[in-house]
Amino acid sequence: MNNVEAVKVTSRKDLVDMLEKLVDPLISQFDGEGPGLKFDTGGTHYSQKTRQIEALLRPLWGIVPLLAGGTEYKGLERYIARLKEGINPDHPHYFGETHDYDQRLVEMAVIGLALCICGEKWLSYFNEKEQNQLHAWLNQINDREVPENNWIFFRILVNHGFRLNGFTYNEVQLKKDLELVHSYYRSEGWYVDGYLDQIDYYVPFALHFYGLVYAKTADEEDQHARIFVERSKEFAQSFACFFDGNGAAVPFGRSMTYRFAQVAFFSAAIFAEIEVLPYSEMKWLVLKHLNHWLKQSIFSHDGLLTVGYYYRNQVFAEGYNAFGSPYWALKSFLLLGLPEEHPFWLIPEKAPELPSKKLIAQARFLVTRDQKNTQVQLYTAGLHCEPHTHCDAKYEKFVYSSVFGFSVSKGQLNLRQGAFDNTLAVSLEPERYYKMRYEKSNYQVTEEYLLTNWNPYEGVRIRSIIVPFTPFHFRIHMIESDKTIYLADGSFALGFDIDGVHMQKKMMTESNQIKVMNDEHQVGLIDFSHQSELEFVFGEPNSNIMKDQTYIPTAKDKVEKGKHLLIHGFYGTLIDDTIPEPNCTIDENKIILSVGQDEVSIPKSLLDLNN
Secondary structure (H helix, E strand, O other), X not given: OOOOOOOOOOOHHHHHHHHHHHHHXXXXXXXXXXXOOOOOOOOOOOOHHHHHHHHHHOOHHHHHHHHHOOXXXXXXXXXXXXXXXHOOOXXXXXXXXXXXXXXXXXXXXXXXXXXXXXXXXXXXXXXXXXXXXXXXXXXXXXHOOOOOOOOHHHHHHHHHHHHHOOOOOOHHHHHHHHHHHHHXXXXXXXXXXXXXXXXXXXXXXHHHHHXXXXXXXXXXXXXXXXXXXXXXXXXXXXXXXXXXXXXXXXXXXOOHHHHHHHHHHHHXXXXXXXXXXXHHXXXXXXXXXXXXXXXXXXXXXXXXXXXXXXXXXXXXOOOOOOOOHHHHHHHHHHHHHOOOOOHHHHOOOOOOOOOOEEEEHHHOEEEEEOOOOOOEEEEEOOOOOOOOOOHHHHXXXXXXXXXXXXXXXXXXXXXXXXXXXXXXXXXXXXXXXXXOOOOOOOEEEOOOOEEEEEEEEOOEEEEEEEEEEXXXXXXXXXXXXOOOEEEEEEOOOEEOOOOHHHHHOOEEEOOOEEEEEOOOEEEEEEEOOOOOEEEEEEEOXXXXXXXXXXXXXXXXXXXXXXXXXXXXXXXXXXXXXXXXXXXXXXXXXXXXEEEOOEXXXXXXXXXXXXX
16 A cells, blocks of 8 residues: 655645655554564564664654654654663663674664754753663764774764764764775765775765765864765766656665665755755755655555565565665655755755766766656666675666666576576576676776676676667677677566566567567667577566566577677667667778767777787
């Protein structure tokens, strides 16, 4: 049941109503036993007790800003009462002593947020003894090891919150942590999330988000705050390009179950009163995005957020995604920290004018959008994540789409299990045990193409050159192998909700191209090599994050020992869009690719695997 309708939001009250409808269904869960809330099942790498604590504290990411903005949520006292039990060492529901790399350290961050943005109001719910217990439980984070990535900010928020409210804090640790965060910064507003090759949504909804909270609440002369503000202004210019005209952000990387946390960066900028973009444009982005999400099947029958993306789906979830994890999405309501009388609420919304193509060299992204602004496509090269779930599918496919999403494998025995959309899958056996790109590879990212060298097996070298003409793109694969291998080059995955008999009527095959359509979209491929076997692969159900059933048009090739050149074209677009005829011409020195009047030439020297 979708308990929250997508409606036109025009005021702070409208947004408050939206938030309350998201968190109200949790109130009935306080009747259960345990230190927190338990309303579903599913394993994680942390304990059931910790899952309950997470489910209790994560809704506060929306409730705390509400309090900061002058509105007390009607169920707040129930959260406070359960929190008081959790910080009391003598209570059966005590949250417990933490250990290094403990998930409970993550959940401390929202209490740090409360201390930072509404400390006096927050602490008014606790007597002196309870305040001391709160401090003691939170202060454990200063004696524990945490991963050197976005987790560093959890300790920053706690210590900064202590400092703002007169509690004892670890000044040396706070300074050290702030400097460590700065070491993750690269340029163009982009950080890495601790690991050199890992860049994803943790940059906007974690590193920048927390940096803006810090900047809003720090002293005017604080140099760290100034740095966070300047970086956020630069970051916004490219990150805004991740959103299409329907309000959808292109899904990419891990933790997509946090859903509308994708827009939390702009909510944080609004709260911090920093125009990283004009207020009217940020308002449009936040509200359009929230309404987009409320149209999706993201709720259980009793109105609770589920683990999944466009629908409930545990297949693609991370090992740290418990039933309460999705409520991190409420970070997008941080702008409620602005009171009702703030002039922001009277500013009309305005859609930002965004470029059709944006190269983000430092992040290794090329972001494109179609002419109607209905789809954003994100092309990547050189990114790598470890050791989380389905990292190959989440980081190393050739392109990601705000309309078609991406698929994760449910096995590698065959193409159906693999659901290899927007990637080249390689096998040493016909129709069995496929694998896709997953390695730290050499790469180039330019405004015209992306190039990657990769080695799926010993003795097999591949250079893939991707040339976007959104919504169409070419893939050039130069393969050198000392053995026979089997390849499958998959297109976008098209969702369908009708039975297979009717779906077959929406499949079209010609000599060197195939496409499949539903009522809204079409996806397909063209084989410019004129040698591939073309097939409609039915992806294993629930492998795609947006649609539970998909077809993936796929080009299959058997490649013998030696060197081989394959060129395929792929598209995914609206059903009524007409793509100008794509062409591929090879002459002595270059490969000329064109779609309509647009043309790109790829020098043949780029095909040299030794170059």
